[in-house]
Amino acid sequence: MSPAAPLAAQAHGFLSPTGVEIAFLLVALVTLGAALITVTTRQLVHAALWLVVTLGGLAVEYLLLTAEFIAWVQVLIYVGSVVVLLLFGLMLTKAPIGRSPDADSGNRWAALAVATGAAAALVWVVVDAFRATWIDLDGPAQGSTRVSGEILFRHWVLPFEALSVLLLAALVGAIVLSRKTRTNGAAEAKEQR
Secondary structure (H helix, E strand, O other), X not given: OOOHHHHXXXXXXXXXXXXXXXXXXXHHHHHHHHHHHHHHOOEHHHHHHHHHHHHHHHHHHHHHOOOHHHHHHHHHHHHHHHHHHHHHHHHHOOOOOOEOHHHOOOOXXXXXXXXXXXXXXXXXXXXXXXXXXXXXXXXXXXXXXXXXXXXXXXXXXXXXXXXXXXXXXXXXXXXXXXXXXXXXHHHHHHHHO
């Protein structure tokens, strides 16, 4: 290794980003834009489709961070399952496909204040928790399947299972709601005869 190589590695700093860092920032901007459109659109189906773009952008960010396993889990579980569940819920409850004026409660400023406060609290907690934490770059890769599996099944089993029960309850609730409207509609049709 030449003596110039460590000097070149040290010269890389905040103002000289690499191609991966530039790609990360560009994908982050697209993902943030899609997330904003998701929560501001008045069409429920469009919101679900923009959510696909948002979650897909997060998967790309994981790929850029070399966490391939987490990226594919993001695609399979969130983009594949959760969005399909949302779309099935919209179809089963016969939600309006076009513009929904009743989807806006008029509390945008209160929602914006709560969202800003929650984001500030989240940033504060993460910065405070990881202020003195250093990543061991010589150790096992943090995004590898082995390390991710150990962390998931050692520390995050209960939230993972709670999420699966929550998604199942949402699907069962959508089915129950769609059946009630069908039986009510059938009873009204019989009464009209």
